[in-house]
Amino acid sequence: MRAPESDLPLVLDGVSLKAGATTLLRDISLTIAPGVPCLIVGPNGSGKTSLLRLCMGLTAPTGGRITWGGRTDPAPTRRAFVFQRPVMLRRAASGNVTYALAQAGTPRWQRAPRAKALLQRVGLADLAHRPARLLSGGEQQRLALARALARDPEILLLDEPTANLDPAATRAVEEIVMSAAQSGIKIVMASHDLGQVRRLVGEVIFLARGTLCERAATNDFLDHPSTAEARAFLRGDLVV
Amino acid sequence: MPDHLSALQLILAGDPALFAIVRLSLGVSIAAVALAAAVGMPMGALLALTHFPGRPVLVVLLNAMMGLPPVVVGLALYLLLSRSGPLGTFGILFTPAAMVVAQTVLIFPIIAALTRQTIEDLWAEYRDELNAMHVGPIGRMTTLLWDARFSLITALLAGFGRAAAEVGAVMIVGGNIDGFTRTMTTTVALETSKGNLPLAMGLGAILIVLVLAINAAAWGTRIWSQRLTG
Ligand SMILES: Nc1ncnc2c1ncn2[C@@H]1O[C@H](COP(=O)(O)OP(=O)(O)OP(=O)(O)O)[C@@H](O)[C@H]1O
Ligand SMILES: [Mg+2]
Numbered sequence: 001m002r003a004p005e006s007d008l009p010l011v012l013d014g015v016s017l018k019a020g021a022t023t024l025l026r027d028i029s030l031t032i033a034p035g036v037p038c039l040i041v042g043p044n045g046s047g048k049t050s051l052l053r054l055c056m057g058l059t060a061p062t063g064g065r066i067t068w069g070g071r072t073d074p075a076p077t078r079r080a081f082v083f084q085r086p087v088m089l090r091r092a093a094s095g096n097v098t099y100a101l102a103q104a105g106t107p108r109w110q111r112a113p114r115a116k117a118l119l120q121r122v123g124l125a126d127l128a129h130r131p132a133r134l135l136s137g138g139e140q141q142r143l144a145l146a147r148a149l150a151r152d153p154e155i156l157l158l159d160e161p162t163a164n165l166d167p168a169a170t171r172a173v174e175e176i177v178m179s180a181a182q183s184g185i186k187i188v189m190a191s192h193d194l195g196q197v198r199r200l201v202g203e204v205i206f207l208a209r210g211t212l213c214e215r216a217a218t219n220d221f222l223d224h225p226s227t228a229e230a231r232a233f234l235r236g237d238l239v240v
Numbered sequence: 241m242p243d244h245l246s247a248l249q250l251i252l253a254g255d256p257a258l259f260a261i262v263r264l265s266l267g268v269s270i271a272a273v274a275l276a277a278a279v280g281m282p283m284g285a286l287l288a289l290t291h292f293p294g295r296p297v298l299v300v301l302l303n304a305m306m307g308l309p310p311v312v313v314g315l316a317l318y319l320l321l322s323r324s325g326p327l328g329t330f331g332i333l334f335t336p337a338a339m340v341v342a343q344t345v346l347i348f349p350i351i352a353a354l355t356r357q358t359i360e361d362l363w364a365e366y367r368d369e370l371n372a373m374h375v376g377p378i379g380r381m382t383t384l385l386w387d388a389r390f391s392l393i394t395a396l397l398a399g400f401g402r403a404a405a406e407v408g409a410v411m412i413v414g415g416n417i418d419g420f421t422r423t424m425t426t427t428v429a430l431e432t433s434k435g436n437l438p439l440a441m442g443l444g445a446i447l448i449v450l451v452l453a454i455n456a457a458a459w460g461t462r463i464w465s466q467r468l469t470g
Binding site for chain 2: 056058075076077079080081083086087089090091099100103104131133147151
């Protein structure tokens with residue numbers, strides 16, 4: 001059922017991504033190994049989403065090479081993705097989770113109880129029977145997180161999963177992410193919320209205009225950024 | 241007695257000849273919808289999810305065929321099915337079977353084209369999520385068909401409306417034989433030209449009610465689906 005091999009380390013080797021004449025990512029070399037959460041930080045349009053999609057294997061790089069545990073294109077059975085704007089299937093909230101469970105190979109008899117537990121975990125137990133597309137933006141993001149956790153992933157990629165959440169829900173999601181990290185799931189998460197970056201202690205990968213500018217432990221990055229772009233971003237200035 | 245009153249009487253009295261005609265019409269059109277759906281839906285979904293050279297041409301052709309003139313379809317099938325035609329050995333010309341075939345040909349493009357459009361739009365929306373969940377080609381197709389089910393029901397109703405209302409194709413390949421291949425539309429055409437207005441008007445009224453019912457069903461499906469799936 002599940003490939004016994006690991007998808008880690010995830011290695012990007014001189015990876016670039018172009019769409020037509022536009023360069024979205026430029027010559028990125030990066031190794032993502034088991035360990036603390038990895039936060040991808042950068043201003044709007046810096047390439048965070050593009051980088052996460054490459055890491056998931058949803059888009060192929062136009063230059064360079066990506067390997068997962070040494071293999072060039074393993075199926076995403078051990079990776080899960082929470083999109084910046086998640087798409088809800090035209091089913092109830094619980095139906096969305098059971099669908100993800102079914103795709104991940106969960107035996108039929110386990111699906112209902114596991115879906116219930118997952119909805120509980122993201123705080124949506126009361127809305128289990130509501131059509132998913134009628135949920136609020138924040139509720140949909142939490143449902144997307146439940147769907148991703150349903151895959152029982154080794155790597156969990158999250159694209160600004162708290163962008164639409166209120167402060168309490170943001171903390172709730174951060175706690176879920178941290179407990180997932182503690183249970184051994186490798187977290188790779190895009191964020192431009194510096195408070196969140198500080199709370200989810202780990203390491204930071206800083207992108208600006210499609211270039212990997214800096215990689216450092218969270219506190220080092222926040223307290224002593226080494227590049228001008230990062231200093232400008234931390235000051236809240238636009239990186240021009 | 242005024243014609244419209246006797247038309248009403250025919251309906252209210254449950255005139256057996258009239259209801260035999262209604263039954264045949266509905267039977268032929270429902271069979272045609274079932275056949276066209278059985279072929280058109282999987283083909284439409286396949287066309288939506290595959291890429292091959294010549295695909296755009298096929299898509300345009302299919303869309304154009306939605307407006308096929310029924311008389312032309314009737315004529316083409318007449319030539320194929322007539323005794324000397326290539327399919328003449330089946331001997332189904334001037335039988336209800338030929339009428340089912342004609343209407344199937346007529347509405348297959350409608351169902352296939354609407355399915356293709358619906359599935360393609362939904363796929364654009366679902367692609368990333370389904371790929372991230374590692375859904376294979378079969379699962380992809382069944383998920384999309386299931387999640388698009390309400391739009392697809394509307395496509396079926398559109399096909400049925402077209403089949404039930406057309407006259408040219410069934411007239412030519414059915415032959416409008418009394419008590420055997422006479423449908424609502426062909427009867428209206430014939431009886432009007434003979435001056436038998438009560439029967440024509442009675443059937444006309446039933447046809448209108450049918451068309452209204454189909455549209456009401458399509459509307460209801462839409463409301464229902466919005467409540468159920470958002
Ligand atoms: N298919 C495409 N064709 C052309 N440009 C694209 C395409 N996809 C993305 N871009 C551009 O590439 C840049 C990086 O996009 P990306 O979505 O990766 O940024 P991001 O860091 O996730 O931004 P945000 O914080 O707003 O989510 C943007 O300027 C975007 O407009
Ligand atoms: Mg983004």
